[in-house]
Amino acid sequence: xxxxxxxxxxxxxxxxxxxxxxxxxxVTDKEPTLWDREVALLTRDNPIMTKDTAERLLGQAIAYTxxxxxxxxxxxGVGYTVDVAVHALILDTxxxxxxxxxxxxxRYKHHAPLIERRRDGTxxxxxxxxxxxxFTVDDELWAMDAADxxxxxxxxxxSH
Numbered sequence: 558x559x560x561x562x563x564x565x566x567x568x569x570x571x572x573x574x575x576x577x578x579x580x581x582x583x584v585t586d587k588e589p590t591l592w593d594r595e596v597a598l599l600t601r602d603n604p605i606m607t608k609d610t611a612e613r614l615l616g617q618a619i620a621y622t623x624x625x626x627x628x629x630x631x632x633x634g635v636g637y638t639v640d641v642a643v644h645a646l647i648l649d650t651x652x653x654x655x656x657x658x659x660x661x662x663x664r665y666k667h668h669a670p671l672i673e674r675r676r677d678g679t680x681x682x683x684x685x686x687x688x689x690x691x692f693t694v695d696d697e698l699w700a701m702d703a704a705d706x707x708x709x710x711x712x713x714x715x716s717h
Contacts, residue, residue: 566691
């Protein structure tokens, strides 16, 4: 007799939009959801980026950011490609603070990148951590920079 294992898949769009009550001022007629807002910011600041690419990157950035918050002290890092969306998320400070409130116990999660990139498999290991944390991983995006990690400084308290 086999026992079915049920896995949960966490949807970054649902998780992000679920923060709207924390930052209602960011939801507008033009960008009716927080997801729409972040996609619009990504495409605005990266004019050659398509909406589809922005959505893929944003989903991975949310998965990475929440996993970093939920697994403090874990050695993680993203490649340049996904990091573009991580930076966009952090720069929208009211939304980033809402993420910290919701997923990091109200504590600000620092982003203190090291100058030198690591080439030790951190990106590939990080993608696996996202899977373990219930997220779908866009393997194509992670493979683009698999050997070129932009890690954060583990000497900075509560940094990702």
